[in-house]
Amino acid sequence: MHGIFSNIVILMAVAVASVWLFKRINLPPILAYLYCGILAGPDLLALFEHPEDMQTFAELGVVFLLFSLGLEFSLPKMIAMRQMVFGVGLGQMLLTTVAFMGISMLLGVSLPSAIIVGSIVALSSTAIVIKQTNDMGILNTSRAQMAVSILLFQDLAVVPLLIVVPLLAIGGGESLSVAISLSIVKGIVVVFILMSVGKWILPRVFTEVAQTRTDELFVLTTILVALMAAGLTYSFGLSMALGAFLAGMMLGESQYKYQLEADIRPFRDILMGLFFITIGMRLNLTDLLAQWHWALLGLGAMLLIKVLIIRLTGGLFGVPKEDAWAAGFKLCQMGEFSFVIAALAVDHNILSTQVGSLILSIGILSMAMTPWLVTRSSDFAKRIVNAPTPALEASETLASQHEQMHDHVIIMGFGRVGQSVSRLLKSEAIPYLVIDADPVRVHESQSAGQPVYFGDVRQKDILRAVGIERAKLVLITFDEHNKAMAVIQLISSLYPDLPIVVRTRKDYRMSELYSAGASQVVPEILEGSLMLVSQVLHLSGIPMSRILKRVRKERKGHYGNMHGFFPGETTELSYEKQDKLEFMHAVVIANNAFAVGKSLTELNITRSGVKVKGLRRDNIELENPPSDTILNIGDVLVISGKPRRVERAERFLLEGD
Known part of the structure; x- marks a missing residue:
């Protein structure tokens, strides 16, 4: 037990250091987690004898990731972008999958394995591309719409891929078709159940939970809904990720969408980090060193072919050449779901460990290049089509202003x-x-x-x-x-x-x-008093310009002249208020008082945080008396400050202590 605890602490320390290091060099955290997994894997630190034992727990990260994806899924947005999504997106997915299926089969890979390899390569990194384009401020511009459309379709395609991978492990034509047909029927039943629950039950549940105003209960309910939906699909023999996606999609149009996403994100990020760490642990460094030349060759081929296919697909659907080339450079890497599908395929013995390590290596290298490729994509596209580089693209700016x-x-x-x-x-x-x-x-x-x-x-x-x-x-x-x-x-x-x-x-x-x-604090009571005074002064015949000048002066001075009041028996003075409220107090200077014959400058009572608000002498009131005023017997000095400070100032004026 002690050894396991020590290994977990070491793993967390390595993860923290890796994420910090990768962020310092502007690389995504996903790569940091993969790197951490490689360090903690059997070839280096060997922190865990059986890393596969962590897989079940780590797969919850995929569940929460699909739940978040469902929350982001917008049916109206997809319908509005249907030509791009189901045109360019579907075309890119099919052409890329078929192209790399053919390449894989030429290299002697079996048909089920070739289908998986083609699907893995066809996906791109939604997390990295969206974050990078968002950081650049171009996410909602017309230039990025093609890339967003392709990513949206790829995210939709992940769900059936997660269902198909276990079915491909069955093998055999008739048994496979029967299994797929049965899965489709099960999927329809599950969708019907979850949609019914989402329409009639979940909104009422979350309304009731939200009314309790308890953050912990809201978070627990969110996690419970995601896990129950995942468990339902799993019990039907389907992917847990499918249930989580459907649950997120059901709640994506509710008023709780942003809160649900915020609540689930810490768990999702931590568990996804753990998931990618377990993938990194699977990387066999011996295989990688033995086939490093294949990894570099595969990387170059993948980047080139994906760019060309995206450009071709965009051209078929009338996308401007420059936009199509730019989208190609943005999306030519592998995605985070590529690792998910690859890991699932290795678990079901569809892909060998050696092929899985090669795919993982190519994916890591491609994702490491993604931030640079996204940043330079427009420049590369302009050079290819020989387009001028304007100082500012008005169309993008207007689109951004319209959509954001x-x-x-x-x-x-x-x-x-x-x-x-x-x-x-x-x-x-x-x-x-x-x-x-x-x-x-x-x-x-x-x-x-x-x-x-x-x-x-x-x-x-x-x-x-x-x-x-x-x-x-x-x-x-x-x-x-x-x-x-x-x-x-x-x-x-x-x-x-x-x-x-x-x-x-x-x-x-x-x-x-x-x-x-x-920057500005508006106290309701003082502002109400100020408005009341304004009305009184106006009805008393004071010119409005003078009233407005007085109001502006008070606001500019943070209502300094309005602070402090004379307390009474009904004044509530709690422990919280006693050191924050400002009271006003009249101090009568008796004949034996310490302050008699001394000036306000000599007494210097303002050093203790007390203000002199006024002086009454011989029935004449003097507001803000000069600092050289000498106090006489019978004077009434009006001071203002926090209760304890006022008490100390009065004691000093009368006794000199």
Whole structure:
């Protein structure tokens, strides 16, 4: 037991170091996990005698990955892009699979193995390509639409491939056709069951769970749904990944989509990391060293052939030459699902360990090149077609502006304040998005056509989902101080230049909110008082220009003149408030007081955080008395500050302690 624990700690340390190192050199974490698996494998550190024992647990990563993929799957989007998806995507998948099937069979590979090899090579890396294009800011441009369409079809094709791989292990024409037919029937039954559950039961379950406002329960329910769906398909003899995908697809159109994705992502990333580590452990370094020349030859052939096939497929469906070439360079690598299918094929003895190691080697090398290829894809395409390189492509910019919201306001909390703000923003044609944690309110708002999403604003994935990196302003309207502090600190750390406006009922919390990173804090009580004073001054005959000047001065000074009040018997002074509220207190200077005959400068009571608000002498009130004012017997000095500081200042004025 002690040895296993030590090996797990060593594995985690190697994983952390590998991910850090690969991120430093701008390589994707997937490669880091594969590298970690190679180090921990039997040929090097040999941390585990039976690495296959980890496989079952690691496969949960694939389940959660397919669940996330289902959440991202949008039927309306696919219908809108159907020509590209089912035209270019299907064409690329079929041509690439057939081409590499033929090459494999010429090299003496059996038909079932050749089908798997062709399918593996036909897939591209959705995770790396989407992330890289998103980081470059071109994900939703017309230039990237062809690549996105192909990736979407490939993601759809993964599901039947995961079903077909175990069936190919059966072998035999009649038995294989019977098995496939039976699987289709089972698949129809499973889809019907899951769709029925998703339509009638799951929305009610998640509505009930969301109303408890318990984050742990929401996360547990999400995991349970994914695992139960996976277990259902597994019990029918189908892939667990299929059930997870269907469960995600059912919930993808609900108002809980972003929150579900954010909740499942930590588990998905950790377990997917473990999955790729187990794949890395399968890499036989002896085989790799023996066939390194085949790995390099296979890499070059794969990159070249995939680029040409994608260019050909794009041309058949009328895609501009430059866009087709660029998509080819973006998608010429293997994908993360290639490793999943390869591992499954090796487990079912469709592929030999030697062939699996060769495919793994080619895949790792191709994925390592992907960030560079994606970055340079447009340049390569322009050179091939001899197109000029404009300083700025207006079509891409306009498409990006059309498809992604820019310079919008993100409203956090959609209560009365948030809704009032949204109406005024809408009247001024200012775009906005809303995040709220009340499921009933989200449902009602969405039904009315409001851009409101359910989610926890303390999670990075939720913030990114509403495009916080492109927003012009964040408005926090909910009155939960600790939650607001956490959100402000998170946003400030990620986007330090993004303005954050916070609404709070508690004026004594202002300094904390400002120190956390808020750009502007609007205290509800003080702002209400300011509006009330404005009305009173206006009805009293004060010119509006003078009133507005006074209001602007108070706001600019963070309501400095409005802080502090005289407490009474009904004033609640809790432990939380006693060091944050500012009280005002009148100190009568008696004939034997320490302060008699001394100036305010000599006394220097402001050093303890107390402010001098006024002085009353001989029934004459003096606001903000000069610092050289000498106190006399009978003077009444009005001071303001936190309760304990006011007490100390009074004791000092009277006794000198």
